[in-house]
Amino acid sequence: MSRDQKFFDMYSIVIGGLVILGLAFFIVSMKMADLTQGIYVRDGAEYQAAIYERIRPLGQVYLAGEEHASLSPTVDTPAEPEPVATAMSGPQVYNSACIACHGTGIGGAPMVGDKAQWAQRIAQGADILTQHALQGFAGATGYMPEKGGRLDLSDAEIEAAVNYMVGESR
Ligand code: HEC
Structure with a gap:
């Protein structure tokens, strides 16, 4: 080989x-x-x-009166959760709508935490304070706009903010 x-x-x-x-x-x-x-x-x-x-078969037989999914599709739409409009708490309202003026005393707004500025106002009673906050109020030091200019806020939310501000200032 x-x-x-x-x-x-x-x-x-x-x-x-x-x-x-x-x-x-x-x-x-x-x-x-x-x-x-x-x-x-x-x-x-x-x-x-x-x-x-x-x-899948080319043709399908539907008997009269028979429901079929492809003829009357029932679209499953998941129930949308209702948007829950949760009311803001006093501090939340204050921080979003009132702090601009009442945090710094702009335009003669009584500053939250300043007891001297609030003593006389608190003496009027919570109802009057709330009413002034709701409807607006022109006093000796300046002008408090209706609901602080936030007309989207509910009366209850304004009241909660007033209570919070008063609580912080007595
Ligand atoms: C644009 C500025 C401004 C904003 C915003 C504002 N305030 Fe005032 N607020 C004032 C001024 C100014 C005064 C003082 C008016 C006066 O006594 O002459 C006042 C006074 C007040 C008083 C005292 C009223 C009284 O009878 O002495 C309360 C209560 C009050 N504001 C609540 C609020 C609340 C609650 C908010 C937020 C929702 C708010 N303010 C937002 C300017 C503002």
Whole structure:
């Protein structure tokens, strides 16, 4: 046997072995993909829908009086939660609507926390204070706009803010 022939035999065996090995790897990897990813893909809603689309019957028979989903689709609209308008608390109202003037004393507004500025006003009673806050009030030191200019606030919210301000200032 010539050396060339020997080499060729060896070469064929090696190549053949590699081909078989490659094939084996290919089969194993296919099998593995099938057992792992394949399951997820096949279980996927899109995949399922595609299958159904391919195999569904061409025509369908509806008997008279029979309701069918595709003819009268009932769209499930989840009940929208009612926006709950929660009233703001006294401090919340104060911080959003009143602090601009009453925090700094702008325009003659009695400053919250300044007992001297509030003593006489508090002496009028809570009802008068609330009324002045609700309807607006032009006094000796300046002008208190109706609801502090926040007409979107409820009377109860203004009252809560007044109570908070008074509580902080006595
Ligand atoms: C634009 C500025 C301004 C804003 C905003 C404002 N106030 Fe006033 N407030 C005043 C001024 C000025 C006075 C003083 C009026 C006076 O006595 O001459 C006053 C007075 C008051 C008084 C005392 C009234 C009295 O009889 O002595 C209360 C209570 C009051 N404000 C509540 C509030 C509340 C509650 C808010 C927020 C919802 C608010 N204010 C927002 C300017 C403001």
